[in-house]
Amino acid sequence: MEILVCVKRVPDTAENEIEINSEGNDIERDDLVYSVNEWDNYAVEEAIQIVDKVGGSVTVVTVGDEESEEVLRREMAMGAQNGLLLTDDGFEGADGKGTASILAAAVKKGNYDLILTGAQADDGAAEVGGMLAAMLDYPYASLVNTIETQDGKLKVGREVEGGNQDMYEIELPCVLSIQTGINEPRYVGIRGIRKVASVEIPEYGASDLGIDASSVGGDAAKVKRMDYFMPEMGEGAEMLEGSTEEIIEKLIEYLKAKGGLK
């Protein structure tokens, strides 16, 4: 099976406190640690496991700048055979639809049976996979947490309310967005990264993909982020202050009063 996995380089929120810059137009990016979007990592692991079972190859693709190459290499170190960087000055500022359009053009240049994305990324929109499927006229399933390969189709589970799982049969080619927890992504060591350090990663720009950058980049974006701001705290929590001992004392009083201690 030929599998394409769409990945994104994002600030690692587990490692960083996100702060807003003084102009309020972006987050403070100077000291951020970047890594591959958590959901995408599960998608790549799943693709590798499928190919291990039924054969084929895994290609990881991203829309981004030169710095995005590092996440492609990381995923190739996990075991993806090919990388593909979609990069063009004109792609800058693309919204979800623009990004999906760029990816759709890349899909059409290849011959993939299955396309995976992470269920969502840093902006929490969870939109690119579903848009991509619609542009390609492929069937789609989101929040997928199990995949079983069958002849010409897949049996997939979607995570739904209450920890339940909806099971579907879906025809290939299709697009699936992958939920975390579907597998246990393998560890990537320095050695693995070194092994793929010199593998060439092809780059495609707008003209290579046969698209007009002005139709997918910032100028074409219909959804525009105007700024970043800290959410209003509302009343917020009463923050307990003082020494640890004092804090614990106050907290225990609260717990007693509210029935938290038996």
Next chain:
Amino acid sequence: MADIFAYIEHNQGVAEDSALELLTAAKKISPDAAVTAIVMGSGGDLDKVCNEMAASYNAVWKIDNAAFSFPDAEAARKALVNILPGDCVLLVPHAHLGMDLSPGLSIKMDSTFISDIVDVEGLDGNTLKVIRQEFAGQVSTHVHADIANGAVVNVRPGVFQPDESKAGGGEVVDKSGDLGDVSVKRKYLETVEAEAGEVDITKSEVLVSVGRGVEEEDNIETIFDLAEAMGADVSCSRPIVDAKWLEKPRQVGTSGQTVKPKVYMALGISGSFQHMGGVKGNPFIVAVNKNPKAPIFQVADVGVEADILEFVPELTEKIKEL
């Protein structure tokens, strides 16, 4: 102003809470707009939901088809493209169905998709001004969207007050004949119910809930120690289950369990809306987190800025001394 529609999620003849929240969101987009409820399903319970919605919405479109005996986004997308006016605004709850349905629907309708909005500032000509969150709720953004060609807007459940005014008095219109071809390449097989765990956290009065801040599997033990000292049960957030450190039935959230304790201790949990969506019944919430900007502090009653790995063992000791 284009027509506004709301996609009604329902279960066993009862509309979900989101049904009347969408009406509030619609009125914030345009106070005078006529808002139509879209109720899709099959047979029996459908009329009940339609009548319930007619009291609140200006009109109800009933769509009765065997293809919707189970809420299938692939089939619903094809039907909606056929029946909705091209430049309308459709509001959909940003839940498991909406995430499946809406992004692709916006492409098929050639309209603008706006995901997971938490507030509406208003409509200025063809520009819809909304508020979203990014980075798991750590920061908010003002978003301006061009909706001249219509829009599909996913609305976060639980953030808009439900519109209980029942000022609709709408008529139920049967649109079932206008669907066209709703055949799809994805077939629903069955729903596998969640397995029961060793404890039923939905019944717990006091929950000690652990999140990513616990850092390592070995540290989970300290959480159980605290729970034992308090006489509480242990629950957790999603990353703990993803890492297989605790079993799925202990997960609190929209994709896990809905709990209704008296006291909820959130330890090293950032407090994403998916997690808090599973905490009901207005419990007393204590949050301990080393990140003072963690969204959990906005919803907690009492907060402690601390590393749980240091704080929890000390708290446990003190409680044991009582």
